[in-house]
Amino acid sequence: MSEQPARKRRLPLRWLSLAEFVGIVAVAIAALGYWDSHRERTQTDRERAAAEQEKRAEARAGVLKLSFLMTGTPESGGGRLRLATVHPEQVIQTQALSFPSDVRGDAVQTTGNPRIEAGWFEGGLDKALHTHGSKARQGRLPVGIVTVFIEDGQTKTDRALYLVGYSLHPRVLRSDRVELEGLSLLRRGVGEDVQGAVDARWASQAPAPARP
Template sequence: MSDKPRKRLPLRFLTLAEIVAVVAVVVAVLGYWDSHRERTQESREKALAARERQVEARANAMKQAFLMTGAPEGSGDRIRLSTLRPEQVIQTQTIWFPREIRGPSVETTGNPRLEVSWIEDGLRKAKSKEGRVPVGVLTVFIEDGQTKTDRAIYQVGYSLHSRTLRKAEVDLDGLSLGRRGVTGDLQAAADTLWAAR
């Protein structure tokens, strides 16, 4: 090995132009990072706002939705109808049964219900021990001080019980929603569903 002294690289200072260029690159990188972070934050806020709008739209749709429930009363000879939401108050109802079960419609005022006496003769003629009867229901109700209407098809559950030397006893079992927002003739809709059962 030789003892030659190593050459030192000359020490060089950056020029003002090079310093400005390095600072410009650093500023550009920081600006890009800041704008990227800002865009990411904006997209998060937009997504959150969109979710909030969807939740609010669903809540408004549920608020406008009308749904009845029915609970048997007494010994199955009546179903008391009520709204799922207490701020909806039923005023009147027109109820259409299939013509084979009952000819004319039934109207109620301030006492929403279904009575077995309205349809028991028709159900005895149908001779099904149990089943469901489609009914068209036009409901006028008040919500938030406004009068509104709902047109729907419900299914009324029933059962027949044979008795010795007497007509079969008919019990109403309950009520379930078939279809909401029905347009057209509710009588025809009930007839069609009954014929297709």
């Protein structure tokens, strides 16, 4: 008589005790709490990073707004540079323009009409270049500009050193005609001695005077 195959033994069914059930629930609650806390912390970090980025952008915008910068647009065939601020909310009131001393001895004062005219220094530039023996037909003339302007209802002053690009064109029985080409910022934050800063720059770029 053949033996019947042994039946598989079933594992005894064991109910969780109350203490074990409570422990499992506690672990689940702790895991959910950790996940929720992590999600909240991540969201807070993102919001803080976005706020800091916005503050940095506002700070950069503020710095740019406070920076005074001018551009020069040629007019009248290069006989004049029309000056204008990069930021339209900055309104120019007056300007004092200082040229190298051996080009022009006194500063030019303007009121409400910001500009640089070639006629202000044309003859002096021709003499200065002749004295230095320069035959260059193009160059950059340093100009110190003290500008009083209005921004946000406040009167402010900017002292800066600019370079005026020019070219020379010969004329019969007269000094060369100066054609103004543009304006570029060389240095801002110039001290009270604007004329000294202009002369120092001119001396550093001009050739030595020609020997007699």
